[in-house]
Amino acid sequence: MPEAQTQPAGVAGTPRTGAVVPVLAFAGIVVALMQTLVIPLIPELPKLLHASASDATWAITATLLAGAVATPVMGRLGDMYGKRRMLLVSLGLLVAGSVVCGLSDALVPMVIGRTLQGLSSGVIALGISIMRDELPAERLGGATALMSASLGVGGALGLPAAALLAEYADWHVLFWTSAGMGVLATVLVVTFVPESSVRTGGRFDVVGAAGLSAGLVALLLAISKGGDWGWDSGRVEGLFGMATAVLLAWGWWELRHAAPLVDLRVTAGRQVLLTNLASAVFGFAMFAMSLVLPQLLQLPEATGYGLGQSMLAVGLVLGPSGLVMMAFAPLSARISKTRGPKVTLMLGAVVVAAGYALGVVLMSAVWQLVLVSSVIGAGIGLAYGAMPTLIMAAVPVSETAAANSLNTLMRAIGTSISSAMAGVILAQLTTGFGPLTLPSQNGFRVVLGIGAAAALVALAVAAFLPGRRPAPVTPPARPLAAARSGS
Template sequence: MSAALTGPPVRTGAVVPVLASAGITVALMQTLIIPVIPELPRLLNASAGSTAWAITATLLAAAVATPIMGRLGDMYGKRRMLLISIGLLITGSIVAALSSSLLPLVVGRALQGFAAGVIPLGISIMRDELPSERLGTATAQMSASLGVGGALGLPAAALLAENVSWHALFWVSAGLGIIMFGLVLRFVPESAVRSGGRFDVLGGVGLSVGLVSLLLAISQGGDWGWTSARVLGLFALAVVAILAWGWWERRTSEPLVDLRTTARPQVLLTNLASMVFGFAMFAMSLVVPQLLQMPKATGFGLGQSMLASGLVMGPSGLVMLLTAPLSAKISAARGPKITLMLGAVVVAAGYGLGSILMSSVWQILLVSLLIGAGIGLAYGAMPALIMSAVPVSETAAANSFNTLMRSIGTSVSSAVAGVILAQLTINLGAYTLPSENGFRVVLITGAAAALVALAIAACIPTRSTPTETPATAEAQTPATA
């Protein structure tokens, strides 16, 4: 097995499309199960609150796996950890596909979440292997795959859910995972750039406890009650665990996350902007499907099916992918800071337009395309900002931490949007539904978040000295592959 994971495959131009496809496959897991969420209580003979764990488990597992896989990739080989991550996705998909009750489904979804490290690992492999003239466009495409997979997953999952058994969702994801595993094994080389050292077990445990407590409180606060003892206790545990983790990371010689590097202004501000941008991005995923599927009897709903709403959202994912090369060109000409700021402006404009144009399908499509273009610009700039401020030996860990910041932003966005839509409602017969003003407030909140990201990005300092290139890093780092 070791030889299979570390043996050098033939290097071809397929590296970038293979890694980007792997990223899209992993990102598909975000929206894979959304079409069947309303049916899960009946299918699994469980309560609606219990079946929500099919989403929560993936969120928590991804938060834990992302920084840990990044650090292990820097230490033991990024391709090795990439293959292990895809292997977990395959395993989780098969477990979920074979499930007929809640527990194995949640276990399978958690295993799928552990594959979240694929995207930052892929970006780091690109930095190690690609020449500088190709790196910007390649990393922009890989970074954008996080949004692309989420956007394309909804119509694909809706199509399967409406025409075949819900188990097919997971058999298809297992098949995609097997294909990606084979392609990575064949076309993606293992880099000799490694940091070595020992894994910070205590740091991994501390960060995991802090993140799980924080995200569990955020994701379940609406159901458990924001002032309940359980939620307040989780928030308190998160604060204590993260402070203790920070104290430990500053004192250990081989930390899970080098906080001194993370505290550099360029890295710190980029991570903060990424978290706020993650908040802004996810508002679209929450509002657009609901607006499209809201009954026409409400006076503002468009009465579309889940499949139709997915097809409306799907093109935004393609726009993200097509915008990635443009993001790289702007970054090369003006710097990634300007690209990130431009992306924030476009997203803010999209949400502002969306708060006005809500009355027809073509208007929603236009808004989603505009927001998708802004996300493609911004997500393409983030890894460039991170990689220009950290040494090559810490690339995977730094990119993983940045991806984690985006995920925290999306989790907070989900909670905030849920509170807004639960407070601003209308009555339609026996049902209580979100009001038009509720959707409008969420969209305006998304625009405000994008403007906050713009303000943070404007403060990011511009580096005056170049960072190491892959070639110089290999010369400085003993080849341990």
């Protein structure tokens, strides 16, 4: 691996550096909003796009696939050519995709726009990496915890806003709002975020990027479309087989390449490997809440367990969980500083498991679901805040963006598997309601129980992490004039 080329880094405490944390957190929230933007539109997408229900789901799937490809690639490019530069490229793709969607009335341009939006998914990992380079050690823990939690914060807070806009305005306004927020985030990054001074240089691993992209697309396409195409269909089995073969070949290539896209020797280290595994399990656990609670809230009261609420009410019920995640991010950093990030991650897992256990028995009133989502949000805020601290303590400074990107990718893979598994369970455990077949209350309880079990698995994985508290990495200082120039 080429040696990192380090020029003097920024001085924390200048006006420019002092704004880095809120600006990067805002950029992360804007990207997370993109993920939940279309949720209120899902039932109407076939009609809005003049497409079949199965074809309309590509507006969701395309974003997932694009994000899986972009996250590790943008991380490596950030390490090589500048994290701020790749952050601006990502935000530019978000704006471009939002504009395309805002002008769309058909499936193909919508899928193109959603793909461009998905390519912005590397923003959070890049933001965490910039914080490592620019902030002093005493501020780094709280800042990275907030940035890591912004994925959940933006998703939870964006749902009520998106539902409100979808209910009372033309649906295109959702995407024009996203474009406007993306432009604002871009201007703020240009104004306040200096370019990171830590770079690896070298050549980009094109073969590694192509191999990882092909393997991930095959894997996630099989997972996300398995329910529609049939899990035992030749198409799905072929995609799983292709994913296995391509990812094995990719691993062989990465281990032999002088400057790999992902340094597998670093990621195979105990701390990084176990943190990534815990991230995948947490991604699985987090999404179970997003699948179950909205359906419980919206099903008719006549079912005996549905609460008959609108999509706007769904957003208002889930919104507090985002505020709780944000509130618990500094607590996560404080616990990590005093007891170590391993303890914080384990505590987060326990709280998430407790939240899901509450959900199994408390699902008959709106206030109960607010309580359940808030408890789960607290656990996620604790756990997500600890993950980047564990990753950054175990990788060289020159690998920060790539390592954080891989960690973010593992969450996305866990989320995709959760969505697919919950879909299968809810399709099997059903009840009749007039001419309709709806998921049964027991089906929802099974999914919530699996969410609790996944959190306990994450607890068990975290228990094997090294117990000592890693020393924070302090970036080198650079002159005040250089910090102000953003060079």
